[in-house]
Amino acid sequence: MSLPLVPFALSAVLIAAGVTLLLERSLVRILVGVIVLSNGVNLLIVTAGGPAGRPPFAGTEGMADPLPQAMVLTSIVITLGVTAFLLAMAHRSWQLTGDDAVQDDTEDRRVRIRATAGELSRGLRDRERSYERLVADQRAELARLDAERIERERRAAAELESRILEINVDLGRWMEAHKNDGLPAEELLRRFEEARRQEEAQARGKDDRVRELRDDFARRQREQDAAEAELRRKLRTRQREARRKLRAAIREDLRRQALAQDPELEGED
Amino acid sequence: MQALIPAPVLLPLLAAALKLAIGGRLRRLHALISLATLGAMVVISLILLAAADRGGPLVACIGGWPAPTGICLVADRLSTLMLVVSSAVTFCVMLYSLANAYADQEHLAPMAIFHPAYLIMVAGVADAFLSGDLFNLFVAFEMLLGGSYVLLTFGGTLPRIRAGATYTVMGLASSMLFLIALAITYASTGTLSMAQLAERFAELPQHLKLLVELTLLLVFAIKAAVFPMSAWLPDSYPTAPAPATAVFAGLLTKVGIYSIIRLEALLFPGGPVSTILMWAALLTMLIGVAGAVAQTDIKRMLSFTLVSHIGYMVYGVALSSIAGMAGAVMYVVHHITVQTSLFLVTGLIERRTGTTSVDRLGGLMRLAPLIAVLFFIPAMNLSGIPPMSGFLGKLLLVQAGLADGGPLALTLVAGSLVTSLLTLYAVAKTWGKAFWRSPPAAAGAEETVLDSEESSEEGAIRTTVMPPWPMVAATAALVVLALSYTVLAGPLSALAGRTAGELMARQPYLEAVSGSGR
Numbered sequence: 053m054s055l056p057l058v059p060f061a062l063s064a065v066l067i068a069a070g071v072t073l074l075l076e077r078s079l080v081r082i083l084v085g086v087i088v089l090s091n092g093v094n095l096l097i098v099t100a101g102g103p104a105g106r107p108p109f110a111g112t113e114g115m116a117d118p119l120p121q122a123m124v125l126t127s128i129v130i131t132l133g134v135t136a137f138l139l140a141m142a143h144r145s146w147q148l149t150g151d152d153a154v155q156d157d158t159e160d161r162r163v164r165i166r167a168t169a170g171e172l173s174r175g176l177r178d179r180e181r182s183y184e185r186l187v188a189d190q191r192a193e194l195a196r197l198d199a200e201r202i203e204r205e206r207r208a209a210a211e212l213e214s215r216i217l218e219i220n221v222d223l224g225r226w227m228e229a230h231k232n233d234g235l236p237a238e239e240l241l242r243r244f245e246e247a248r249r250q251e252e253a254q255a256r257g258k259d260d261r262v263r264e265l266r267d268d269f270a271r272r273q274r275e276q277d278a279a280e281a282e283l284r285r286k287l288r289t290r291q292r293e294a295r296r297k298l299r300a301a302i303r304e305d306l307r308r309q310a311l312a313q314d315p316e317l318e319g320e321d
Numbered sequence: 322m323q324a325l326i327p328a329p330v331l332l333p334l335l336a337a338a339l340k341l342a343i344g345g346r347l348r349r350l351h352a353l354i355s356l357a358t359l360g361a362m363v364v365i366s367l368i369l370l371a372a373a374d375r376g377g378p379l380v381a382c383i384g385g386w387p388a389p390t391g392i393c394l395v396a397d398r399l400s401t402l403m404l405v406v407s408s409a410v411t412f413c414v415m416l417y418s419l420a421n422a423y424a425d426q427e428h429l430a431p432m433a434i435f436h437p438a439y440l441i442m443v444a445g446v447a448d449a450f451l452s453g454d455l456f457n458l459f460v461a462f463e464m465l466l467g468g469s470y471v472l473l474t475f476g477g478t479l480p481r482i483r484a485g486a487t488y489t490v491m492g493l494a495s496s497m498l499f500l501i502a503l504a505i506t507y508a509s510t511g512t513l514s515m516a517q518l519a520e521r522f523a524e525l526p527q528h529l530k531l532l533v534e535l536t537l538l539l540v541f542a543i544k545a546a547v548f549p550m551s552a553w554l555p556d557s558y559p560t561a562p563a564p565a566t567a568v569f570a571g572l573l574t575k576v577g578i579y580s581i582i583r584l585e586a587l588l589f590p591g592g593p594v595s596t597i598l599m600w601a602a603l604l605t606m607l608i609g610v611a612g613a614v615a616q617t618d619i620k621r622m623l624s625f626t627l628v629s630h631i632g633y634m635v636y637g638v639a640l641s642s643i644a645g646m647a648g649a650v651m652y653v654v655h656h657i658t659v660q661t662s663l664f665l666v667t668g669l670i671e672r673r674t675g676t677t678s679v680d681r682l683g684g685l686m687r688l689a690p691l692i693a694v695l696f697f698i699p700a701m702n703l704s705g706i707p708p709m710s711g712f713l714g715k716l717l718l719v720q721a722g723l724a725d726g727g728p729l730a731l732t733l734v735a736g737s738l739v740t741s742l743l744t745l746y747a748v749a750k751t752w753g754k755a756f757w758r759s760p761p762a763a764a765g766a767e768e769t770v771l772d773s774e775e776s777s778e779e780g781a782i783r784t785t786v787m788p789p790w791p792m793v794a795a796t797a798a799l800v801v802l803a804l805s806y807t808v809l810a811g812p813l814s815a816l817a818g819r820t821a822g823e824l825m826a827r828q829p830y831l832e833a834v835s836g837s838g839r
Contacts, residue, residue: 093500100508130463144477154486157556
């Protein structure tokens, strides 16, 4: 007995097309899929009954097998009924939602809501953490600059002192050398005083500048602190806002879900 | 006696036709017809069970055509036992839904649609249990599915349409798969009569046999909600009206289990598939109960435990020993009753409080002590507290697993014990939240809410009047029925053992069918 290739191939194609359509979201497409699929399956059953072209009544030998045909008739009728029901359901779905798509089941939706909530809060946490890292970096940079400046000032002061010391030593040497030059001691003392005043004035000027610099630095730091506080405040407000929105969205979803789950409440919606 | 065999299928169909003819009028007549039909089914099933238990399988061939050509109904111990339990359950649920409909003042529309759909579903269930050939089994599946489609989308509200779409497409896909399996079977053996198939499958090459077996098993596993194919169940069942959910949960999945038992015991005894079934059983038990633990809605929680406990029955079948089969039969009987009564009690809770979410429930122990007792007993029964029937069923299964002694069987014994514990945890959590604790803060002023007779503001517990007594009575009847399995444990487990013996021996069935032609 040869394999009836054509009917087999045809029913395979029909079943494949039907299954593809069955996987769609729209109920009408599913309906078409069911019709195509059931035709393919019915063809398969008829093919199972033996080769075509046999007589319907010719004794018992060589007669066409009546059983598969009876089965196919039954299955056609059943498919008709179920198709009508599916069609009515698609219509009702369209009446209610303006759409005939099959929706996700409750568990899927619940898992998805949780996933989005988790993602959002993770994003918030990440942003917060990166901001904190930025602030810490800035702090460290400031401290470094601060330390550098203090070091520079310290070095400048040391240099100044050493120069004063040098000058004093020079002066002593000079005075020693010119002791016998005949310049009157008063004159010497006067000049000495003058030199010291000059030195002092110079030193005072330097001190002033250092103080000024320090003030300036402190002011700048204060400004930066204020800006940072402002930024933090803004960020906190933004985060709070985002959290509130997220929570409201989740609550809304849950409420809708509860409504969807609770057939009794449907009327009040 | 043979004339009685088609009665469980015919009577509900005739009643449904009669009801459609009457239409929406004559409420009392409707109620009378439904109760009389279902009551008659109980009696007939009991007679059939007694006859089949005493004299071996009974066969009735419709129209007098013998087995291969005509449609034969076979009533052996398994079919009749299932029939007895299912008709008792459907009778109680019908009583419940009648009271429910009266209380809801939905006289006209529900009567005109609910009852015929319900009766057709009952006829389909009975036909599935009695059917002696695979195509008739397909027709029975379509009958019960058709009825259940209507019941599930009853009223056409948005959630029911949403759940109904999933359920219907799932049912259609499995029906198509069933037809494909039938085509393969017929092409390879030239018959669909189960008795003939049992003989002819033995002569088929191994790979072809395996193909047919796996395809059929897939179909029945979808119906029974065995693990990889179980996702549709917890999503669709809870949205249906309470009586419909109860009878779906009790019966429809068990029809799948019944078919798996027939398939494994009669058509493909001792195949290599039992290992696959064992793994499926283990995963079904554990994953189902894990889902149950995570739920906050009582109906959804129960749906997940339903999936989980399907695993026990599959496990009993997969052991393919007389002890395992007896355990599975015992468990099916227990589970039909207990699961149905739990869903009915949940319906009572919903009617009393307006919600089934444990987050919003509380204090039911004080508010409705009767409902609390009615919930507590089957809940403990479900989780297998001795000496209730859940414990007996689990005990039989565990004994069968230990007797088998294989590593996989022992893993399953451990898995079933863990599942039992987790079930206890899930129902105890529900009990604690819904019944034991004081009402949640959302209820606001406790006294005013609990005392008010009408619905209060949103978020609070909506208190309605106590459900009408027939609803409570129907639920209580099922709870008592489940408890009576404990009292009747001796005869019942002996019957389950005889059923399993008959199933595994196969000869009585085959001889009865082949003898019917002459």
